[in-house]
Amino acid sequence: MRRRDLLKGLSVLPVSGGVTGQVFAANTAMAAPKRDLFKELGLRTFINAAGVYTSMTASLMPQEVLDAINTGAEEYVMLDDVQDKVGEKIAAICHSEAAMVTAGCWSALVLGMAGVLTGMDNKKVMQLPFLEGTGMKSEVIVQKTHANGYHLALTNAGVKIIVVETREEVEKAINEKTALMWFLNREAPEGKIQHQEWLYIAKKHNLPTMIDIAADVPPVENLWKYNDMGFDLVCISGGKAMRGPQSAGILMGKKDLIAAARLSAPPRSGIGRGQKVNKEEILGMYVALEKYVKHDHAREWKMWEQKIALIDNAIKGIAGVKTEIVLPPVANHTPSLSISWDDKKVKLTRDALGEKLRKGNPSIEVIAWETENNIRLTVFMLKPGQEKIVAQRIKEELTQASA
Numbered sequence: 159m160r161r162r163d164l165l166k167g168l169s170v171l172p173v174s175g176g177v178t179g180q181v182f183a184a185n186t187a188m189a190a191p192k193r194d195l196f197k198e199l200g201l202r203t204f205i206n207a208a209g210v211y212t213s214m215t216a217s218l219m220p221q222e223v224l225d226a227i228n229t230g231a232e233e234y235v236m237l238d239d240v241q242d243k244v245g246e247k248i249a250a251i252c253h254s255e256a257a258m259v260t261a262g263c264w265s266a267l268v269l270g271m272a273g274v275l276t277g278m279d280n281k282k283v284m285q286l287p288f289l290e291g292t293g294m295k296s297e298v299i300v301q302k303t304h305a306n307g308y309h310l311a312l313t314n315a316g317v318k319i320i321v322v323e324t325r326e327e328v329e330k331a332i333n334e335k336t337a338l339m340w341f342l343n344r345e346a347p348e349g350k351i352q353h354q355e356w357l358y359i360a361k362k363h364n365l366p367t368m369i370d371i372a373a374d375v376p377p378v379e380n381l382w383k384y385n386d387m388g389f390d391l392v393c394i395s396g397g398k399a400m401r402g403p404q405s406a407g408i409l410m411g412k413k414d415l416i417a418a419a420r421l422s423a424p425p426r427s428g429i430g431r432g433q434k435v436n437k438e439e440i441l442g443m444y445v446a447l448e449k450y451v452k453h454d455h456a457r458e459w460k461m462w463e464q465k466i467a468l469i470d471n472a473i474k475g476i477a478g479v480k481t482e483i484v485l486p487p488v489a490n491h492t493p494s495l496s497i498s499w500d501d502k503k504v505k506l507t508r509d510a511l512g513e514k515l516r517k518g519n520p521s522i523e524v525i526a527w528e529t530e531n532n533i534r535l536t537v538f539m540l541k542p543g544q545e546k547i548v549a550q551r552i553k554e555e556l557t558q559a560s561a
């Protein structure tokens with residue numbers, strides 16, 4: 159008995175000789191080969207030359223983020239403690255008073271809205287989304303061009319959207335029921351009222367403001383620009399260009415509003431109870447943000463331009479094909495390539511080309527753009543070297559169709 163115990167002890171000690179060697183060999187033999195779940199489940203993987211799209215699972219997390227997630231999975235901590243600590247770090251990086259990790263930008267919109275309505279009143283938290291007779295405000299002012307779908311997140315908290323176009327209309331719309339003035343950064347160029355004026359009107363009437371900047375890094379400075387500008391709440395996606403978990407996002411802004419927003423989020427019950435972010439994702443979000451801020455963005459931008467140039471050079475000589483390097487002004491602000499063709503010379507529709515690229519090997523996704531003969535692509539979600547495959551495959555298909 160004793161002897162066996164001794165041997166058992168020996169086998170796990172890092173001693174030299176045959177015993178350790180045997181243990182090592184046994185462990186190696188037991189290690190299962192890594193499962194290829196994509197293959198096992200018959201899932202198509204593809205080269206993402208489209209960009210950051212929710213339907214395409216947005217972005218790939220870097221190793222540091224995966225490490226944070228794995229480390230997070232090894233211990234218990236209190237959920238509120240992780241939010242407190244990570245929130246402080248995020249706030250410091252982004253120049254806000256406070257911050258919390260949310261289940262994506264959409265959840266940041268919902269929780270921020272809830273916080274604006276309830277303040278620190280727990281009774282009100284349990285009354286959402288039914289505002290009538292509660293004493294809570296119930297209207298949110300939104301510019302017409304900004305009301306294109308994402309504003310519906312706010313209605314989860316029970317508010318009514320009041321659509322306006324001009325400064326005069328905002329002034330007329332403001333009343334004792336007005337809870338918030340909301341701004342969608344992506345649509346700023348389309349709206350009649352710009353950031354500063356929006357903030358000016360809100361401050362004049364002592365109304366809180368919220369801005370959605372979901373897909374608006376790069377540039378990295380946007381992470382603090384709107385906090386510096388004076389928006390009370392700023393909402394951003396974590397899994398787009400920042401490459402955090404796709405199901406994470408950030409709500410940042412005034413301390414009292416973030417504290418209030420947390421009353422509607424897990425671990426508490428309330429309208430945000432289903433928008434849980436686990437500790438692993440909270441840690442992953444933090445590391446992704448930190449890494450993104452430290453990143454050499456100028457160098458990466460040059461690399462994107464080189465990749466776009468490589469693809470451009472491969473296809474622009476094909477008869478009837480026109481290319482243009484474009485830069486979306488706000489969201490997905492990254493060098494992109496627009497490819498269009500004369501359908502008399504290249505007998506291919508946009509959708510047919512998309513389908514050929516999708517069904518090719520390897521499969522590639524691009525974006526169907528404005529006209530029947532126009533696709534668009536980006537390179538910021540490509541893995542190193544994939545630009546060559548993208549160039550080659552598009553060249554192949556366009557050449558083949560231009561017989």
Ligand SMILES: *Cc1c(COP(=O)(O)O)cnc(C)c1O
Pocket residue numbers: 212261262263264265308344370371372373394395396397404406407489
């Ligand atoms: C992507 C996006 C959202 C939603 O963000 P999630 O992180 O997917 O929840 C909200 N608003 C805008 C403008 C977006 O582009």
